[in-house]
Amino acid sequence: MDNITSRIRDMYEQFPYPAGRPANRIGNDVELALSYQNRRPESTTARQVLDAGCGRGIGILGSATLQPEVHFLGVDINRVAIAEAENAARQRGLGNVRFLESDLMQLDGINAPPDGFDIIHSSGVIHHLSAPEVGLTKLSEVLAPHGVINLMVYAKHGRTPLIQTADAIDLLLPQDMPLKDKVMPARAVAALAKHHVLAGTMFEKTFEVNDVEFVDRLLNVNETSYDIPKLWEVLEAAGLRFLRWGEPKDWAPANLLPEGHLRQWVENLSEFDQFRFIELIYRPTTLELLVCKADNELRTDLKPEDIDSTIFELNPEIVISTGVRQTQAGQRVEKLDFTLRGLDPESLASGPFASALLVLKDRQGSTLGRDLVSALQTIGTSTPDSNAIIMEMVRREILYRPWCR
Ligand SMILES: C[S@@+](CC[C@H](N)C(=O)[O-])C[C@H]1O[C@@H](n2cnc3c(N)ncnc32)[C@H](O)[C@@H]1O
Structure with a gap:
């Protein structure tokens, strides 16, 4: 283990991330993530997921609970966090999750599945590696040809005020001072920064966050932040490519900008330059994206003529709520809302779209397109209207197309 990695390990073993009781993180549905890419998965065995830098297991334990048929492996260099995550898995009686101490830049002992991992999660980790490009290349090597990496790295522009504050703290405190002794003086700098460099940013209240979060933000022994050109470069060097944003709406000019000339100018840029424009103006603090092998691509769009033979499922990240009034004539639905990814x-x-969503809400599991069309016909929707509704539901991510059901 190199010197930076062992200092990172010391830091996270003293302050295992994140603080607090383990909670479930929602999302991370394996079939949904696979549905975004264009290769039908070959293997018929259970799906395999790697959480690269799983920390205390907050994400992986929730995913393993919600998806008992999927096999999960969490790796981290932090022995304290791994022991805690193992314990939490035992207490929950989870038989589908394992943990292992391993350095992402080596992946020793992980015994990757012969066909590779279907999904790799890596949230808030790659930017702490002494050689991020080596870590990403290792992950690419153990990713299945149809695999998807769910990646979160720090974004340079949005974190600049925090980086400046950390640099100011570095000027003040000797490098060899024990980490725990740095916390108090560093908090004093953060309290000053609240009125200046951190004012008006999402990091304004950093001076009062818990010690684990504070150390992670301002006393981290190693971190890199990415802008889009730099991230694209390391992805390419690792044999990977951008698939889609975790939240595409945050990167869509049509969602961000009012109709008019400016939106049109932005939309006339290449996709890459649209993303660069958006990161420069909106300054996200993290980049959360799905990536795939360089020779894979985004799933081809659904064609209306393929609806009948396609399998659909309700997006597991959608929450549908109805407001029902009791009337003398029976129940009347007065309100229908849906929320995607919170x-x-x-x-x-x-209208027909709302009625169709009501029908879908009560269907369990996957449905063949032609059965969906028949179900919509029973509520008086014509075949062309049903097809149009299904196309629209796929476009709005209410329905998705699992590869293997
Ligand atoms: C900010 S925490 C994120 C933890 C977890 N992914 C989460 O979102 O809660 C960063 C984690 O990366 C781990 N880490 C850093 N360098 C690593 C390396 N070379 N190999 C494996 N894990 C590493 C740390 O030990 C720490 O648990």
Whole structure:
């Protein structure tokens, strides 16, 4: 283990990330993530997921609980966090999750599945590696040809105020001072920065966050931050490519900008330059994206003529809520909302689309397109209208197309 990695390990073993009781993180549905890419998975055995830098297991334990048929492996260099995660898995009686101490830049002992991992999660880790490009290349090597990496790295522009504060702390405190002794004086700098460099940013209140979060933000022994050109470069060097954003709406000019000339100018840029424009103006603090092998690509769009033979499922990241009034004539649905990935709820006016969503809400599991069309016909929707509704539901990510059901 190189010197930086062993200092990173010391830091996270003293302050295992994140603080607090383990909670479930929602999302991370394996079939949904695979549905975004364009290769039908070959293997018929259980799906295999790697959490690269799993920390205390917050993400992986939740995913393993929700997806008992999927096999999970969490790796980290932090022995304290791994022991805690193992314990939590035992207490929950989870038989589908294992943990292992391993350095991402070597992946020793992970015994990768012969066909590779279907999904790799790596949230908040790659930017702490002494050689991020080596870590990403290792992950690429153990990714299945149809595999998807769910990646979160720090974004340079949005974190600049925090980086400046950390640099100011570095000027003040000797390098060899024990980490725990640095916390108090560093908090004093953060309290000053609240009124200046951190004012108005999401990091303004850093001076009062818990010690684990504070050390991670301002006393981290090694971190790199990425802008889009630099991230694209390391992905390419690792044999990977951008697939889609975790939250595409955050990167869509049509969602961010009012209709008009400016939006049109931005939309006339290449996709890459649209992303660069958005990161420069909106300054996200993290880049959360799905990536795939360089020779894979985004799933081809659904064609209307393929609806009948396609299998659909409700997006597991959607929450549908109905407001029902009891009347003398029976129940009347007065309100129908849906929320995707915790975004603002969208209300649907009554009409064929809302009725179709109500029908879908009560269907369990996957449905063949032609059965869906028949179900919509029973509520008076014509075949062309049903097809149009299904196309629209796929476009809005209410329905998705699992590869293997
Ligand atoms: C900010 S924490 C994120 C933990 C977890 N992914 C989460 O989101 O809660 C970063 C984690 O990366 C781990 N890490 C850093 N360098 C690593 C390396 N070379 N190999 C494996 N894990 C590493 C740390 O030990 C720490 O648990």
